[in-house]
Amino acid sequence: MSPSSRSSWRAVVGALVLGAVTGCGTSDSGSAPDPPDAARAVEPPVPGAPATGSGAAASATERTPDAARRPDAGAPGTDSGPAPAAGGLPLPFLEWVAGHCHVDELGPSAYTFEWLRYEARRSELDPDALWPLPSGARPPWPGSPDATRLAAKLRRQWLDKPASHVVDCTYWQPLRTCPRCRPGQLAARYVAYLPAALFTEPERVRALALLVPGGRGGRSRAFLSPIPNKTIWNMGSGGLRTKQLVDAYLAAHPESVPPIVVSLESRGTELNNGQTEHLSRDLPQHIAETYLGGVPLADLVLGAEGISSGGRAVMETLFDEPAAFHAVALTCMACGKLDPGRPFGFAPEVFDRWADALQARAAAGHFELRFTIGSRDGQKPCSSALYSIFGAHGLFDLVRPPVYTNCQAGKPESEDGCDTERPGWVSYAGEMHHYGLLKKSWAPELEWLLGALERVRQRRAAAP
DSSP: OOOOSOOOOGGGGGGGOOOOOSOSOOOSSSSOOOOOGGGSOOOSOOTTOOOOSSSOOOOTTOBOSSGGGOOOTTOTTSTTOOOOOSSSOOOTHHHHHHHHEEESSBOOOHHHHHHHTTOOOGGGSOTTOOOBOOTTOOOOOTTSHHHHHHHHHHHHHHHHSOOOEEEEEEEEEEOSSOTTSSSOEEEEEEEEEEOGGGGTOGGGOOEEEEEEOOSSOTTTTTTSOOOTTOOTTSTTOOOOOHHHHHHHHHHHOTTSOOEEEEEESSOSTTSTTHHHHIIIIIHHHHHHHHHSTTOOGGGSEEEEEEETHHHHHHHHHHHHOTTSOSEEEEESOOOGGGOTTOTTOOOHHHHHHHHHHHHHHHHTTOOEEEEEEETTOTTHHHHHHHHHHHHHTTSSOSSSOOEEESOOTTOOSSTTTSEEEETTEEEETTOOSSHHHHHHHHHHHHHHHHHHHHHHHHHHHHOO
């Protein structure tokens, strides 16, 4: 392993209280189980097929049999080029968005199929809730007259009244190591928060935050709203309202770097170039090229939040590429092979070298890390062991006394009976490896991640 050369609004949380759903993500698969056939995401659009939604929906692992079926016409940088702007910024990515994305709606997914089964009414949700589309919704064919009209409509609306938007997109990831191999591309899917600054001051948008799911939720749960009157035992009824939380954060911190926040369908193990490449290069590069005019990744501050096995994926990427991210937030991480106590696992000196590499970046002001977990989570021992190793190498202040809050009646101040915060560590009393933890932790976790990206950005800007 060698370091690569590449390199918080709590006032509004009460208004954004999350409803209950299912687990924190205990599956080791990294994505939700396949839905019934009727709920499977549709194939990429076929030329001439009618559009039944405002964006793209395609299987995260679907292969393209030939170039004629690839929905890449009109993408930024292709010969078709962007349509001329009637005024203001050109927003060249709108041509691509119109043919590849659902706009301010969520496309079909395994999780939205579960969510829609509860037959919630729009009137039950907040007016700003994003609504999931039914199975079969798909965008106009890229470059078609419908897509051109949609792009022009979006340009008028987004420039006349700049605001944040959400797009649910499919893009095709080439196999770099063997471009002539068949299949040479696979479809990857994500939901992205586009800040209002992207339509007014795009040069300010220089932060990217990746949300990597665990065994449930996929790309959709982060942006859905929870269905009222459901509990954590109502599988698939929840949502984390990430758009509303990021909007609130930026309103409370107008000086902060506006981020593009991207919720991934999976951690990328099923894609051509693998997990590390997907998280550290492929997806960030796609976002930079599509929405930011090709700004180099080195000019961005890149963060990642991982839930359960998604947290492990983020840390495995850091293990392979210690300079991959500038800020990492881990929620109920399932350690897997990164468990220091695992039999036949990595030798202690391997963890020591990794900790030294991360500490070097933290000492330079280029990296921050935080663990969040429930006090009754079965993954707590391994996360605690990793925290201790990193702390022993200077990444965390292990001497500072913990801060205890929300202590349970009759219990002494301790991590078992109180919510506990240490540098780089937050533990929620009584919570296990399920959605009960996410209900409490998501808003402060997202706030911390966005704040960490801004702190790193400021330190980089102040460096000689």
